[in-house]
Amino acid sequence: NAGVMQNPRHLVRRRGQEARLRCSPMKGHSHVYWYRQLPEEGLKFMVYLQKENIIDESGMPKERFSAEFPKEGPSILRIQQVVRGDSAAYFCASSPNGGRTSSYEQYFGPGTRLTVT
Amino acid sequence: KQEVTQIPAALSVPEGENLVLNCSFTDSAIYNLQWFRQDPGKGLTSLLLIQSSQREQTSGRLNASLDKSSGRSTLYIAASQPGDSATYLCAAFARYSGAGSYQLTFGKGTKLSVIP
Numbered sequence: 614n615a616g617v618m619q620n621p622r623h624l625v626r627r628r629g630q631e632a633r634l635r636c637s638p639m640k641g642h643s644h645v646y647w648y649r650q651l652p653e654e655g656l657k658f659m660v661y662l663q664k665e666n667i668i669d670e671s672g673m674p675k676e677r678f679s680a681e682f683p684k685e686g687p688s689i690l691r692i693q694q695v696v697r698g699d700s701a702a703y704f705c706a707s708s709p710n711g712g713r714t715s716s717y718e719q720y721f722g723p724g725t726r727l728t729v730t
Numbered sequence: 731k732q733e734v735t736q737i738p739a740a741l742s743v744p745e746g747e748n749l750v751l752n753c754s755f756t757d758s759a760i761y762n763l764q765w766f767r768q769d770p771g772k773g774l775t776s777l778l779l780i781q782s783s784q785r786e787q788t789s790g791r792l793n794a795s796l797d798k799s800s801g802r803s804t805l806y807i808a809a810s811q812p813g814d815s816a817t818y819l820c821a822a823f824a825r826y827s828g829a830g831s832y833q834l835t836f837g838k839g840t841k842l843s844v845i846p
Contacts, residue, residue, distance in 0.1 A: 646834075648836075653838075654838060655734070655819060655836040655837050655838040655839060656774075656819070656821075656834075656836040657836070658826075658833050658834065658835070661831055661833075668831055669826075669831035669833075671826070671831075704773065704774065706834075711831075711832065717761060717762065717823060717832070718762075718764070718776070718779055719834060720776075721766075721773055721774040721776075722773060723772065723773035724772075724773050726771070
């Protein structure tokens, strides 16, 4: 069973371009989470999605950022008109359920490192 | 709002030493607490998960404890090795009142260097 997959692993964009980050959850997982890790910072929650639904986007910047998890295919985190401050590592995690138990666990992908020049 | 703090931010020890990493959290109503390892430029490797009803978990040379009432967790590494050099993150899983969902809240990590 393959783990959580993210691509690309590294992405370089010029200011003003669009960045698309993809995340394929583990097989059988229908819950996806996106986190951002700025340099020298911990991971910060951005958005929680189930298939075709955004459950919680309280950590997502209000502008330029969007996320989706279609019925078929990977989850996509999209950043429009990137700025230098968007340079960070973006991690995706998945789980089989929404987790209201103490054994709940998220499984993390290797991350996409976005550099904005 | 849950806040997770890790002390120290960085730690350097000689090989073979036992060491303790500290994690504190402000909201004790957590479901579990998890310790991760992150190598430079890499993803997260889950080390230990302690459920809210548990006091500790062990895996090899690693032992993690949880004291919910005081909002603290420690990660104990025995007989440290150069290969243990990495950043260690703790994360608390709890209900986030802002949107009603359940979230992992991470600390900034402790960067460990084990000197041969």
